[in-house]
Amino acid sequence: MSFIDGESRWQISLLPACVDDYVAADALVRIVDAFVTSLDLTELGFNRVVAAATGRPGFQPGDMLRLYIWGYLNQVRSSRHLERACVRDLEALWLMRRLAPDYRTIAAFRHDNPEAIVAASAAFVQFCREQGLVGGRIVAVDGTKMRAVASPKNIAGAERLARDIEHTEKEVAYYLDRLDIIDETVAQGSDDQPLHRETFATAIASLKRRKDRLVRRQQELEHREEKVLVFGEPEAKPMGYGRAPKMPSYNLQSVVDVESGLIVHHDVYNDANDSHMLYPVSVAAKKVLEVDQIQVLTDGGYSNAEEIARCEREGIAVAAPIKRGAMNSDHFRPAQFVYDSASDTIRCPAGETLRPSGLHTRNRAIRYRTPACANCSLKPRCTPGAQRTIHRLVDQGALDRMEARIYANPSLMTIRRCTVEHPFGTIKRMSGGGRFLTRGLRAVKAEAALSILAFNILHAVNAFGASAMMPS
């Protein structure tokens, strides 16, 4: 038996002489190259598409976009890593035609062209639509939290800042006391105190700098609407991951086409609450797909009657599990009260009629009551109070219609889960476990667009083959 042995390092012609031979004919990098070549970079809004008449020649924006898309596909996202890849990765060498921009130039491209990068990501979806790869009848909506470039230690509100300042002041006072004791000891002739004095003086200076920073944060917070701020990355927000402590994060929303599995629309928000995002992302997806009617599958976090009703008015049929409050088993459940749309009344288990008696504005609900409760024999089973009140949402009709859609096709929720959850897994794997590298919402949107574009290219090639992805 012997081992497989490598070639000699001094063998001539280790690599093919032609750069094009460096990558396989069906390599993903060729799709990236062909896709960027097909783009109208001026129309997409990239800077410096036309070379300046004077000055040092710059890199073409198309080359920088190629490098970034290839990087996000290969989990090489930082500008320093991309700089290194340009000189030691064969695919990058091929893609960049041996150009080797430095990391500042690479980072500046992403920083200066966020909107254009988002437009390039959308252009790939349009390309797939034109190739007939996108179904566009049913889509699934979901969101995930992506970590911002900030430590959870930088999350602070007024209360915590005041507490930290007080603690810092106590520490300063402690060291000042120690200095006084040293002064007294030195006066008594001890010779080992100067060293401690210097150490304590350094500690006091450091604590005073810390206090100044906390005071500056306090002042900054006073001028903001938010009660809690992520210092260093103020556009990020503390967002929860289940029971884990809140982390500075952004909320990435995506709309996935059920038929193709491609992400047809996405956006990044700095609001953790999904319940207000159903309408904007659904309408945006409908616009991208250029259809009159669309079905949107989503989870209970988006089950907001007002948003669902707005979607209905736009030709968007939502299917999401309805969130129900805790039920008191000792009393009649709300489902036992039957609504009659013709008379706008509710019939209770005793056969009495509950009528509208006012608006519960905060929840956009209508109260229904009946005076018959006063003499009702079923009252102990109905309410512990003087009168039973049923709240019906103003947009309850939209929720009822949505529930009917789910009853008619119970597999919709399974389709949603299978469609929308795995792209996040792939995107998070490609983006260091779901962490952005840039600061600020604008830059983060560009990063998200690159991640989504990389996912879409990868998914499209896997699903439809490399030949279907080559622009004609």
Ligand code: SF4
């Ligand atoms: S208490 Fe009122 S609402 Fe409840 S069953 Fe009796 S009449 Fe109907």
